[in-house]
Amino acid sequence: MTESTARDTPTSPPVMAVSAGARTEHAQGIFAALDLGTNNCRLLVAAPTATGFRVVDSFSRIVRLGEGLAQTGRLADSAMERAATALQACADKLMRRPVRRFEAVATEACRRAANGRAFLARIAAETGLHLRVISAREEAELAMESCAPLLEPGDRRALLFDIGGGSTEIAWIRVPCAPGAPPELIGYLSLPLGVVTLAERAGQDCFTERGFCEVVEEVAAHLAEFDRIHRIGQEIRAGGVRLMGTSGTVTTLAGVAMALPRYRRPLVDGKTLDCGAADLALGDLFALGREGLAQHPCVGPERVEFVLPGCAVYAAIRRVWPTPRITVADRGLREGMLTRMMRAERGPRRRAR
Structure with a gap:
């Protein structure tokens, strides 16, 4: 369906049945999760x-x-049109594949924008997709949920970061001793500094050493305050703390560190890297410049503006919390939502038995 058709036909077949969870026999076990972020629109359908x-x-x-949100406080018309087109494509996919349960969330852009909820109301009317604006805490919890399977015996704590488009989320996690017990969110930090907001504000500056270091200093100052509250550096020195990253920035660093000819998720997701190798990859990306980044198979022209701002946030995290290794996760909110929905479905069946 084209953009104009979607606007002109708000009564087109809705996916309300999908949103409520179709209980048909052929749809048993199919779940879907949608994440509308500041930079990306993502859908995942799984069994x-x-x-x-x-x-x-x-x-x-x-x-x-x-x-443009940082300057105006509102979602721009052109940005809403791009998102609406992508969401219509998601709705079309869901119409062809009824699912048992479906959840859709919106994050920082819709949290901050004065017209964010009005935009989501329009999407609901046009496509039948009902997106829920989640808090920064729930965003951190969902990221923790998705990355929990990557924790290993011997981990006492985990420090998880997600460098998003509009914000950076930090989750400080207690890993339980009891096998099978879920991890616990001790504290979280949401910085309104993501790859999109930093790219718009810093512009060309992140491509210069001085501008890059200024962003690192700014982010590190925020992280140091969080560290003082939770004494994370002290815990890292005591041992048993796993540093985990989930974002396009950290997966790109992993792809470069591993010298992949093109990005491949199965090779990256769950990979534990030596932080020295990741730091060297950051230096390689910075040295490439704009043209080199656009041609790199793990970056490409669509992401060239966002890689170095994300790398600056990563460098700040490394400065405040130096660890020998980092676990890279190519997973996030959608995987966390799917895990929650599937666990909720299994619960009643176990109680019934």
């Missing part, structure tokens, strides 16, 4: 397995919903 879930279908598109 549960004994050890997790199997991806049935997916969708990802850069929509730059937060473009």
Whole structure:
């Protein structure tokens, strides 16, 4: 469906039945999660397995919903049109594949924008997709949920970061001793500094050593305050703390550190890297400049503006919390939502038995 058609036909077949969770026999076990972020719109459709879930279908598109938001406080018309087109494509996919349960969330851009909820109301009317604006805390919890399977015996704590488009989320996590017990969120920090907001504010500056270091200093100052509250550096020195990163920035660093000829998720997701190798990859990316980044197979022209701002945030995290290794996660809110929905479905069945 084209943009004009979507606007002109608000009564087009809705996916309300999908949102409520179609209970048909052929849809048993199919779940879907949608995440509308500041930079990307992502959909994941999956079926549960004994050890997790199997991806049935997916969708990802850069929509730059937060473009200009830092200056105006509102979602721009062009940004809303791009997001609406992507969301209509998601709705079309869901119409072809009814699911048992579906959840859709919106994050920082819709949290901050004065017209964010009005935009989501329009999306609901046009597509039948009902997106819920989640808090920064829930965002951190969902990221923790998705990355929990990457924790290993011997981990006492985990420090998880997610460098998003409009914000950076930090989760400080207690890992339980009891096998099978879920991790606990001790504290979280949400900085209104993401790759889109920093790219718009810093512009060309992140491509210079001085501008890059200024962003590192700014982010590090915020992180140091969080460290003083939770004494994370002290825990790291005591041992048993796993540093985990989930974002395009850290997966790109992993792809470069591993010298991949093109990005491949199965090779990156769950990979534990020596932080020295990741730091060297950061230096390689910075040295490439704009043209080199656009041609790099792990970056490309669509992400060239956002890589170095994200690397500056990563460098600040490394400065405040130096660890020998980092676990890279190519997973996030959608995987966390799917895990929660599937666990909720299994619960009643166990109680019934």
